Amino acid sequence: MIQSLLTRDVRKVPDRVRFTGRVLLLTEDPALLHRQLAGEDLPFDPSAPVGSPTHPKLRDNISTDEITPAYICYYFDDTLGQFPYLGLKAGEEFPLVRGSVRAGGFVASVAGTRRGKGSSREASPYAEMHAGIRIVIAESIERIYRENCQNLGVFTSTDFSLIQRIRDGEEIALEELTRGEGGISRGIVEYGGLFNYNVARLQGKVEVPVVTTPERPMTIAEKIFARHWVLDAAKEKVGIPAVQPGDQGFVRTDIRFSHEYVTPMAAIFFEELVGKNEPVNDPGSVFFFRDHLTFLSQVMRPEHVEMGLLDVANQLEAKQRIFAGEKGIKLYGELNRLNLHGALSAQGSEAICHSKILEAHAEPGQIIIGSDSHTPHAGAVGCIAFGVGTTAIFNSWITKDVRVEVPPTFRVTLRGEKPRNVTAKDFMLEILRHPYIKGGSAIGQIIEYAGGAVASLSVDERATMTNMAAEVGAFTGIIAPDEKTVEYLVGQRGITPEAARALCKGLYSDDGATYVEEIEIDAASIRPMIALPGDPGNGIYIDEMERDVKIDIAYAGSCTAGKKDDMDMYAKVFSEALDRGEKVAEGVRCFIQCGSQEVFAYCRAQGYDEVFAAVGATLIEPSCGACINAGPGISRTREEVTISAINRNFPGRSGPGQLYLASPYTVAASAIAGRIVAWDADARQLAHA
Numbered sequence: 198m199i200q201s202l203l204t205r206d207v208r209k210v211p212d213r214v215r216f217t218g219r220v221l222l223l224t225e226d227p228a229l230l231h232r233q234l235a236g237e238d239l240p241f242d243p244s245a246p247v248g249s250p251t252h253p254k255l256r257d258n259i260s261t262d263e264i265t266p267a268y269i270c271y272y273f274d275d276t277l278g279q280f281p282y283l284g285l286k287a288g289e290e291f292p293l294v295r296g297s298v299r300a301g302g303f304v305a306s307v308a309g310t311r312r313g314k315g316s317s318r319e320a321s322p323y324a325e326m327h328a329g330i331r332i333v334i335a336e337s338i339e340r341i342y343r344e345n346c347q348n349l350g351v352f353t354s355t356d357f358s359l360i361q362r363i364r365d366g367e368e369i370a371l372e373e374l375t376r377g378e379g380g381i382s383r384g385i386v387e388y389g390g391l392f393n394y395n396v397a398r399l400q401g402k403v404e405v406p407v408v409t410t411p412e413r414p415m416t417i418a419e420k421i422f423a424r425h426w427v428l429d430a431a432k433e434k435v436g437i438p439a440v441q442p443g444d445q446g447f448v449r450t451d452i453r454f455s456h457e458y459v460t461p462m463a464a465i466f467f468e469e470l471v472g473k474n475e476p477v478n479d480p481g482s483v484f485f486f487r488d489h490l491t492f493l494s495q496v497m498r499p500e501h502v503e504m505g506l507l508d509v510a511n512q513l514e515a516k517q518r519i520f521a522g523e524k525g526i527k528l529y530g531e532l533n534r535l536n537l538h539g540a541l542s543a544q545g546s547e548a549i550c551h552s553k554i555l556e557a558h559a560e561p562g563q564i565i566i567g568s569d570s571h572t573p574h575a576g577a578v579g580c581i582a583f584g585v586g587t588t589a590i591f592n593s594w595i596t597k598d599v600r601v602e603v604p605p606t607f608r609v610t611l612r613g614e615k616p617r618n619v620t621a622k623d624f625m626l627e628i629l630r631h632p633y634i635k636g637g638s639a640i641g642q643i644i645e646y647a648g649g650a651v652a653s654l655s656v657d658e659r660a661t662m663t664n665m666a667a668e669v670g671a672f673t674g675i676i677a678p679d680e681k682t683v684e685y686l687v688g689q690r691g692i693t694p695e696a697a698r699a700l701c702k703g704l705y706s707d708d709g710a711t712y713v714e715e716i717e718i719d720a721a722s723i724r725p726m727i728a729l730p731g732d733p734g735n736g737i738y739i740d741e742m743e744r745d746v747k748i749d750i751a752y753a754g755s756c757t758a759g760k761k762d763d764m765d766m767y768a769k770v771f772s773e774a775l776d777r778g779e780k781v782a783e784g785v786r787c788f789i790q791c792g793s794q795e796v797f798a799y800c801r802a803q804g805y806d807e808v809f810a811a812v813g814a815t816l817i818e819p820s821c822g823a824c825i826n827a828g829p830g831i832s833r834t835r836e837e838v839t840i841s842a843i844n845r846n847f848p849g850r851s852g853p854g855q856l857y858l859a860s861p862y863t864v865a866a867s868a869i870a871g872r873i874v875a876w877d878a879d880a881r882q883l884a885h886a
């Protein structure tokens with residue numbers, strides 16, 4: 198317990214709020230955005246037909262990549278306020294420029310469905326807040342983004358009638374802005390953010406509602422929540438018999454991790470709000486990663502270097518490293534090796550955070566939080582792993598717990614036997630285009646994967662599915678542990694099978710557990726897929742493509758597709774190509790990037806490095822790299838076409854070009870063909886799309 202917090206003066210915000218400023222409608226039509234930036238307030242009548250003059254079509258699916266593109270997140274202080282919406286695409290334009298929001302005097306920002314999807318970066322609402330935005334209104338709002346707003350003290354609402362009332366200068370009761378929120382979320386809003394709320398909680402000023410759910414059949418996720426439920430933070434009392442969806446409280450975490458994009462901002466919050474010399478609670482269960490920007494210097498555009506962005510980005514690495522040293526926290530950093538000239542230079546990261554957490558730390562039944570939306574990756578071994586924002590991570594360094602509202606679970610059962618050229622990535626692209634997910638119903642829910650086709654997958658492949666729970670918009674993804682999990686833990690951690698089985702004990706969904714939705718898919722009916730540029734939900738079967746798509750770049754890497762099994766798939770397709778006397782097609786640049794040094798060593802041990810070199814692919818040491826637009830493999834022009842095994846293809850994600858998502862097999866086969874093709878597992882040759 199940090200004693201100084203117990204005497205800190207914390208108060209609720211006033212119970213009526215007036216928003217003084219303009220309302221920015223984030224419209225699909227760029228001309229309407231330009232008119233607003235020029236000073237015009239557009240009429241908005243939510244009851245009028247969408248697309249009519251008084252109800253312009255609002256942008257759906259605004260991702261955090263669009264609110265604050267990756268390069269903007271090199272800033273980690275209030276400078277961010279100059280940059281919100283720089284990546285926002287309207288038509289073919291990016292109408293918002295540096296300073297637009299502040300100059301326009303906007304206080305509210307309005308959008309359509311799935312506002313704030315994608316990465317968990319709190320830099321997005323933080324940038325909006327420092328640009329003057331105090332309330333975000335949207336048809337639906339993604340969980341992490343909404344929580345990040347609340348944690349920072351930015352209001353959120355799905356009530357479009359507020360627009361006119363804000364314009365009229367009306368006072369709005371705080372109660373209207375917390376309606377429908379559970380007790381804890383309401384408390385956080387009432388205290389103006391998570392830190393103040395937690396201080397009030399530690400001081401006993403707020404009471405966390407007691408969960409009294411009687412014993413009931415539970416899903417595996419609910420069981421894990423119940424085991425970790427905080428009854429009394431001061432007395433370390435943890436665990437209750439049962440929970441049900443909607444229960445709110447705090448859960449004790451087993452692992453907390455963050456990477457260089459988030460740690461520095463969280464460290465500043467900690468130093469400013471808690472105290473520079475105060476200790477982090479249980480630093481042995483905290484991990485930091487230098488993974489996102491290791492190769493940035495190789496690809497940053499000269500004009501961005503001119504702007505000083507490389508220096509700013511390098512400060513992220515330094516701030517995290519220094520804070521880790523001061524607080525005794527394990528940092529998986531970057532590796533320096535001697536270059537050809539005998540000088541030390543960065544040669545990649547030790548690991549991408551999700552890769553290392555799964556390889557070395559995650560255990561069945563744990564609760565893991567990470568500063569990244571793909572934290573569900575670790576759910577592949579049957580734990581609850583979910584992404585949180587900067588403020589939640591920083592608060593967990595104080596309390597070791599994190600707030601949750603138990604989400605409903607939906608189950609996706611994949612039956613039957615998949616074709617040999619179909620992978621977990623194809624499963625996910627199929628799932629992502631299902632109406633339940635595309636329509637936004639799955640947002641904030643837990644996706645439990647089950648069925649014979651899932652059971653037959655390796656843990657690496659399962660991780661592709663839990664990783665992409667982020668693209669589903671789910672709270673997390675989970676797969677109940679089984680003998681494959683036991684084998685994985687024995688192989689990776691060097692523990693005995695008995696010890697591994699003990700970790701898995703009781704971790705299954707009970708008969709009679711409640712699912713909010715059940716989806717069944719016949720794995721045998723799935724064929725190799727791609728997601729068309731713009732959204733991972735744009736999946737189609739490759740054999741349904743209407744035209745040949747020539748490619749310029751094939752990128753095979755990231756946390757999703759930089760695992761050992763992924764390397765096996767790339768190597769298999771490339772070895773077959775070499776047997777046929779083929780190489781990466783002329784004009785195509787092909788990159789293979791490992792998720793960790795362990796995977797890199799595996800490639801060398803298997804001789805894959807030689808296969809990749811022989812076929813004409815470049816093997817790169819671990820880092821997020823091109824996946825976050827920060828390494829070899831990014832596109833440089835809008836016309837360039839990339840086929841990539843990463844998990845998301847939101848506009849601008851990996852450069853300005855057109856980004857198609859596909860499985861490791863498809864990426865490798867397409868690199869050889871020079872156009873998008875599926876790998877034909879049976880014919881040992883390329884199948885025409």
Ligand code: SF4
Binds near residue numbers: 489549551569755844
């Ligand atoms: S590899 Fe890509 S998706 Fe994975 S953590 Fe890094 S940036 Fe995020």
